[in-house]
Amino acid sequence: MSLIDEVKKGNEQLFEILPFGLALFEQANKMTLLNNAVDINIFKSKDFISYINEMIESQAQNEGIEIHYNSENYFLQGMPIVEKKNSTFAGVLVVVKAFTDGLGKKYQSYKELSMDLQAIFESSYDVIYVSDAEGKTLRVSSACEKLWGKKQSELVGKNVKELEHEGLYKPSVTRLVLEKGEKVSTIQTTKTGKRLMVVGTPIKDEEGNVLRVVNASRDITEVSKLKSEISEMKQLINGYKQELMELRKENDQQNPIIFNSSEMERVFELAQRVAQVDSTVLILGESGVGKEVIAGYIHRTSQKDNKPFIKINCGAIPENLLESELFGYEKGAFTGANREGKMGLFESANGGTLFLDEIAEMSLHLQVKLLRVLQEQEVMRIGSAKPVKVNVRIIAATNKNLQEEIKKGSFREDLYYRLNVVPLHIPPLRKRREDILPLVLHFIEHFNNKYLQNKSFSPKVLDALQQYDWPGNVRELQNIVERLIVTSEGAEVTIKDSSDIIASYRLNHEKVQVLEILPLKECVEIAENQLIKLAQQKYSSTIQIAKALNVNQSTISRKLKKLEAL
Known part of the structure; x- marks a missing residue:
């Protein structure tokens, strides 16, 4: 008697009172038993037939696996029947469960949701770590290997306290959550030398008991390095600021x-x-x-x-x-x-x-x-x-x-x-002439040091510089001293070295220039004529000219007639 016959013998009545469908198949794809709970229409489904063939084929090859099949209306589970003596495949026992009230659609929806959650779980930028109320690792996303150097299979089933003791990570955020019974956020260091920002969240039942702990871990190693570099840069900048302050003080002294x-x-x-x-x-x-x-x-x-x-x-x-x-x-x-x-x-x-x-x-x-x-x-x-x-x-x-x-x-x-x-x-410098000589001596020393010279100014040059009105004030004085230091040939700057420079500066700033010796009366007359002609070009009436030159209009009229007669 075959094993299939032994299964059937004496069990027909039992099979009929079972609340779910049951079918028995032999090796040759021959159904030898079918109870009343099975809808015969299921055998018209091509998917079901393919499932049975796949089951028998796989079991005939002694793979010894269970295969599940489900649709919107049915869920099937196939279990192999194997001879104990020689471990040969004898047939397949198929359990058929019919879905009612749309449970099939719900099942399919839950299955798709599970797939979506699994995809999110594995593709998240953060590493997701799930433990039970005892700290046992239930699930961890595949990115764990980058953070802790361990595969999923090496972590699942192990207690977080054990892993913490091994130094895999420190501290264990799951342990902290279980101890405090609340959400915990902290920085975690790993055996692999990384720094992680870990947020542990407890999942509780209606009575407030922790059922699960879900951790999200993000690698902030590079961020920490940047913060460290920024801190070093700040210290360096502060050091530079201090040096600049010292240099500024030295500059003020110099x-x-x-x-x-x-x-x-x-x-x-x-x-x-x-x-x-x-x-x-x-x-x-x-x-x-x-x-x-x-x-x-x-x-x-x-x-x-x-x-x-x-x-x-x-x-x-x-x-x-x-x-x-x-x-x-x-x-x-x-x-x-x-x-x-x-x-x-x-x-x-x-x-x-x-x-x-x-x-x-x-x-x-x-x-x-x-x-x-x-x-x-x-x-x-x-x-x-x-x-x-x-x-x-x-x-x-x-x-x-x-x-x-x-x-x-x-x-x-x-x-x-x-x-x-x-x-x-x-x-202005012309109203504080006591400052001219000290400034000249200061600039002489400054530019001697700057240009590696050792020049001095003769008393006549110093006197000439003191007598000048300096319309450009200290800036003009500084420029002339620098120019004399740079252009003079001897060790002492003489009046000969400075005459052209001082004269050119005087000519550029004097309002009236006299370029040759001539009688005073003639000089005054020439200057007066030039002044009136200049005013005549600028103003349109003798009244305006007289007001600008601060004289009577009759004086201007008389002098203009004299100019026209020349």
Whole structure:
């Protein structure tokens, strides 16, 4: 009797009362038993027939596997029947379960959902790690091998405490979640030398008991390296700042502010007092008197010494560029703008000092924006609607008479009063001649060191330099001393070396030039005629000419008739 016959014998009645379908097949694809719970229509399905053939074929090859088949209406499970004595395949016992109330569709939906979740589980950028309430590893995504150097099969089934003890990762976030009973986020180090950001989340039942712990682990090794590099860069920058401060102090010692006059002494006394507060300062004076030097001195002797000192010449930059330089702009604010946007000088100087040289050259449009900064202590970037708070000390400077500019309508009166909190006037060099010789001697030493020379100036040259009015002030004086050091041939600069240079400077700045010796009366007459002709070219009436030359109209009329007669 075959094994199939033994299975059938005495079990027919049992088979009929089973709540599920049952079919028995022999090797030759012959069905020998079919109970009443099986819908005969199932055998009309080509998928089912293919399943049976696959089952018998695989079992005939002694593969010893179970094969599942399901559709919207049925779920089938095939189990091989094997002879115990010789392990030969005898047939297949098929269990047939019919789905009711749409369970088949639900089953298919759950199956597809499971496939989607599996795909997400494996393709996630983070490594997903699932453990039970005892810390036993249930599932882990395949990326685990990159993080911990272990395959899925090496982790599943093992307890997280055991893996932590082995040093695979430290700390175990699952253990921390089970101990605290709440969500945990921490940095984890691995045996492979990586740093992970791990977030562990407990899954609880209705009573609050932890059923599962799900961890998401992200590799932040490179981020940590970048943070470390940034920290090192910050330390390096701080070191450079310290070195710059030391160099600046040395530079201040090597290039001291030189003066000997009581006028400049009063200027520096006021500058020292102003440096102790944050009041806005307006520095007034002719070109070349050293307005920038005084501004730098105020900053260096203030409590903002270790903060930025930023300088900008308002007359050297076009209006549209000056606005973006001062206030900055958001990304895409205008064509050609930096993609990331740009911080303005007000923000760059935050906490420190901003020196606005030639403030009178600023347009009325920008004067309004500057006034807002002074009033509100905030700036608005171009293209932005969000103000940025700043704490900046403003020092402005000009060589113009701002009250005259206000009358002309080129400078705002309200801005003038905002800037003119502490006015500081630097007198021209011709009004403090006591400073000329100390400055000359300082520049001689400076340029000797710079050009590796050892030259001196003769007493006559020094006297000539002291007698000159210096319309270009300290800057002009510095330029002449440098030129004399560079161009003179001997060890001592003589009056012969300097005569041409000083004469050329005098000619360039004198209003009236006399190039040869002639009688005084003739010289005066020539100068007078030239002056009247020049005024006649500029003004259209004798009344205007008389007013410009500060004489009576009758005098001008008489002299014009005399000129016409010549």
